[in-house]
Amino acid sequence: MLKFPKKLIIILVLVSLIAPMSIESITHAREIEEQEVEEYYRGKVLFVREIESEGHSRMVEQRAEVLLTTGPHQGEKITVRNTYEEGNTYLSLYLEEGQDVILVSRDATDQLEKIYLHDVARDRGLFYLTIIFMLLLVLVGGKSGLKTIITLVFAGLVIARFMLPALLGGYDPIFITSISAVIIIIPTLLIIGGVNEKSLAAIIGTATGVGIAGLLTLWVGELAYLTGFNSEEAMMLFNLDQDINIRGLLFAGIIIGSLGAVTDVSMSVASAIFEISNNNRTLRVSNLMLAGLNVGRDIMGTMANTLLLAYVGSAIPLLLLLLGVEMHWMRIINMDIIATEFVRGITGSIGLIISIPVTAFVAAVLMGKK
Structure with missing residues (x-):
């Protein structure tokens, strides 16, 4: 006869108790998510061209060629526009070649021309930091x-x-x-x-x-x-x-x-x-x-x-x-x-x-x- 650890039994009991309570709330949250039409993709900046705005020396308009690395258009290239101004909190995104970026599609038809630049990709840095943290926990502890x-x-x-x-x-x-x-x-x-x-x-x-x-x-x-x-x-x-x-x-x-x-x-x-x-x-x-x-x-x-x-x-x-x-x-x-x-x-x-x-x-x- 198999014997299960007491800790495992306790955790399974607790999970079985909270599962029914969370079904309704999880379903409600999923319904909210399904109402969203935005889709996010990852891309890599291949080339950036800068155009200085007339009459505003610190304002820079960027035209970037981006390779889509995820989503239904994976492998295709698109051109995105970005406006950067030094010292401006809301226009502080500066694109560089080789940079990973996040793109967004606000159209349910998922057309390539409806995909826009959203932000730079930061999740990989967070992932690497998490891996280092876990490795140190195991190595030291x-x-x-x-x-x-x-x-x-x-x-x-x-x-x-x-x-x-x-x-x-x-x-x-x-x-x-x-x-x-x-x-x-x-x-x-x-x-x-x-x-x-x-x-x-x-x-x-x-x-x-x-x-x-x-x-x-x-x-x-x-x-x-x-x-x-x-x-x-x-x-x-x-x-x-x-x-x-x-x-x-x-x-x-x-x-x-x-x-x-x-x-x-x-x-x-x-x-x-x-x-x-x-x-x-x-x-x-x-x-x-x-x-x-x-x-x-x-x-x-x-x-x-x-x-x-x-x-x-x-x-x-x-x-x-x-x-x-x-x-x-x-x-x-x-x-x-x-x-x-x-x-x-x-x-x-x-x-x-x-x-x-x-x-x-x-x-x-x-x-x-x-």
Whole structure:
């Protein structure tokens, strides 16, 4: 009789649970995709000719011969036009020979003369970077690195195939994101830590920390009148013909954003207690919990800085803009976008801090001398 690994059984059960829930949302997303008539192809620039515009010395019009490398017209050549102006944000695409480009057809008949230049191709650079990242994970981490790759792929599938289609389908963002977080947490920690007390403690600690961060966000969001319209993307979503809770997306983003850091801290504390307990079976619950708290305190400072610095890093252009126009601090701190980023960073850090004593307590109870 064949025996299946416990981890595989757990993952299959979770997938079977989320599959029925995601069918409707995925179908809805596919219907939206089918309404699009745009088709994208890849091409390579063979030759570029430049024509300077009269009366505008910095404006350059380019005529490029492009070889189509994908699509129904693969192998055929077309001529595309491009306008470039140095220092212009919207006319900054400069074509060169040998460059890979993306072309778009906005006509359902797929005629060759209806294909236009869209942008330069950037996906290959991203692909090479991903390969380097995975190779380093395996070379440095060995078996653990391979587990990390598996968990990353699983988390990506849950987000792409369940969470995002469900949000686009109009389901409650906080509920869907919370379910997605649980689905990601359990297999990830079980694969990395194994089916044992360590993983159980880390799962409970992570769920508690992320849950606290979500609840705090809801409370402060009401108190601070956060709208969720803190980015251009949110405003564009509002104009879509979809029933999307923009404010709920704000809270959902904070839950997902804090998930990684909280998971890291919880597993680190649980692993430390697990190793201490294995080396000394005579230690009681109080001794193990104190040891876990000491480890957690050291991790807490660096991880809290990681969260805050990540949010500040993404907002550097905005902060420089505010400083450049010498805006009053009272106006700055009361801006929706600033208040949102502040809440995002602080609530995530609070969830991280809460997860430390919870994980330490659960792990100590599970592993300490009874």
